[in-house]
Amino acid sequence: MIKHKDHFHGSDLEKIEQIYGIKKEDIISFSANVNPLGISPKLKDGIAANIDCITSYPDRDYVELRKCIAEYCNTETENIIVGNGSTELISLFIQIEKPSKALILGPTYSEYEREIALGGGKSIYYPLREENDFVLDVDHFISKLTEDIDMLVICNPNNPTGTAINNHDMRKILDACKECDIFVMVDETYVEFAENINEVSSVVLTRTYSNIAILRGTSKFFAAPGLRLGYAICSNTDLMQTINQRKDPWTINSIAVVAGKLMFSDKEYIEKTRNLIASERNRLYDIFDKSSRFKAYWPHGNFMLLRILEDGLTSQELFDRCIKEGLMIRDCSTFPYLGENYIRFCFMNPEDNDRLAALLLK
Structure with a gap:
C-alpha cells in the first residue's frame, strides 16, 4: 500500500x-x-421555482432523472444508476466486486485505494512515467495484467496528471481485462472538460463490454459539489441489479433530482x-x-x-x-x-x- x-x-x-x-x-x-x-442561472432559478419539491419523496427509481442523464450521455436509461455523489458509487462498486487485489493507474485520487482497503483488499499501482509525460504505454501496461488481479481502476482524464486514454486504447485494455476476468472501473469525473470528449469517454464501449463501469458526478463540470449527485453507466445487468438491491433508497434528494433534470439539458x-x-x-x-x-x-x-x-x-x-x-x-x-x-x-x-x-x- x-x-x-x-x-x-x-x-x-x-x-x-x-x-x-x-x-x-x-x-x-x-x-x-x-x-x-x-x-448556471437556469439551475439557480429552476431550484428556487421548484423548492416545494422537498415536501414529497423523490421517485424511488429516479426514472425521469435517469432518462435525462441517458440522453446527455447518449446511452440507455437502464444502464444508468444514480448515487449520492460518485463517491457513493465508487464505494458500492468496490463493495460488490470485493476485489482481493486491485490495480490502480497512478498517481491518482486516493479514495479508490481507501475503499478497496476497507473491503479487505490490496491495491497495487502501475505508475505513469514522467519520461513519457505521464502518457500511458498501453502495450506495456497490458503486459502487466495478470489473472490474480480482480479490479482495475482508471481515472480518465487522470487526476493529477491530466493525461487521458483514448477509446482505441481503452478497447485494447478491456479486451485484455476480459481475458483475465478483471473488472474495470473508469472514473470520468473530468471527461466533460476534454476537448475531444467523444474520443476520450468510454461510454460508447459500455454497449459491447460488460466488464466496465463508468463513474461521473456533477461536482466539477456543473460546479455543484454540495449537490452530491453522481451517476454510473454500466451494461452489466446482473451487477446493476445487485447494486440497486444493495444501495439505500432515496440517497438522491428531491432538490438534486430537479437540479439534475435542469443541468443536463442546459446546452x-x-x-x-x-x-x-x-x-x-x-x-x-x-x-x-x-x-x-x-x-x-x-x-x-x-x-x-x-x-x-x-x-x-x-x-x-x-x-x-x-x-x-x-x-x-x-x-x-x-x-x-x-x-x-x-x-x-x-x-x-x-x-x-x-x-x-x-x-x-x-
Missing part, C-alpha cells in the same frame, strides 16, 4: 483560514477543479463551459510551456500539472507563496510517485488565471 501524506483538499478552506489567517471568502481555489462559471451553459476551458487550457499551456521555471504536461481536463525545474524551489514554498496572495494551488507532493517539485492548478476565469501565472512566474 502506498503511504499517503496529509494535504489540503480544495474544499479545506476553513482549515486554510485557521492556519494562514486568510478569510475563506478571499481565497480563490485553484485546487478544487470546479467550473469557474459557478452554477448554453455546457457550451459556454467547454469554450472557456478550451480557451484557457490552450492559453495557459502555451504560457507555461515557454517557461524555463516549469515543465507543463498537456492536460485533457480542466487542470494542469507542472514540474518545478528551478533548483531549491519546492511545491510547499509555491503553495505558501500563492496562498498568502489568496490563491490556493495544489501541492502535489502528496500524490504517489510525485515529489515536492510538482504542483497542479485548475483553470479559473482569465483574470484570475493571469494573477496566478504572474505569481508563479515571478
Whole structure:
C-alpha cells in the first residue's frame, strides 16, 4: 500500500483560514477543479421555482432523472444508476466486486485505494512515467495484467496528471481485462472538460463490454459539489441489479433530482463551459510551456500539472507563496510517485488565471 501524506483538499478552506489567517471568502481555489462559471442561472432559478419539491419523496427509481442523464450521455436509461455523489458509487462498486487485489493507474485520487482497503483488499499501482509525460504505454501496461488481479481502476482524464486514454486504447485494455476476468472501473469525473470528449469517454464501449463501469458526478463540470449527485453507466445487468438491491433508497434528494433534470439539458451553459476551458487550457499551456521555471504536461481536463525545474524551489514554498496572495494551488507532493517539485492548478476565469501565472512566474 502506498503511504499517503496529509494535504489540503480544495474544499479545506476553513482549515486554510485557521492556519494562514486568510478569510475563506478571499481565497480563490485553484485546487478544487470546479467550473469557474459557478452554477448556471437556469439551475439557480429552476431550484428556487421548484423548492416545494422537498415536501414529497423523490421517485424511488429516479426514472425521469435517469432518462435525462441517458440522453446527455447518449446511452440507455437502464444502464444508468444514480448515487449520492460518485463517491457513493465508487464505494458500492468496490463493495460488490470485493476485489482481493486491485490495480490502480497512478498517481491518482486516493479514495479508490481507501475503499478497496476497507473491503479487505490490496491495491497495487502501475505508475505513469514522467519520461513519457505521464502518457500511458498501453502495450506495456497490458503486459502487466495478470489473472490474480480482480479490479482495475482508471481515472480518465487522470487526476493529477491530466493525461487521458483514448477509446482505441481503452478497447485494447478491456479486451485484455476480459481475458483475465478483471473488472474495470473508469472514473470520468473530468471527461466533460476534454476537448475531444467523444474520443476520450468510454461510454460508447459500455454497449459491447460488460466488464466496465463508468463513474461521473456533477461536482466539477456543473460546479455543484454540495449537490452530491453522481451517476454510473454500466451494461452489466446482473451487477446493476445487485447494486440497486444493495444501495439505500432515496440517497438522491428531491432538490438534486430537479437540479439534475435542469443541468443536463442546459446546452448554453455546457457550451459556454467547454469554450472557456478550451480557451484557457490552450492559453495557459502555451504560457507555461515557454517557461524555463516549469515543465507543463498537456492536460485533457480542466487542470494542469507542472514540474518545478528551478533548483531549491519546492511545491510547499509555491503553495505558501500563492496562498498568502489568496490563491490556493495544489501541492502535489502528496500524490504517489510525485515529489515536492510538482504542483497542479485548475483553470479559473482569465483574470484570475493571469494573477496566478504572474505569481508563479515571478
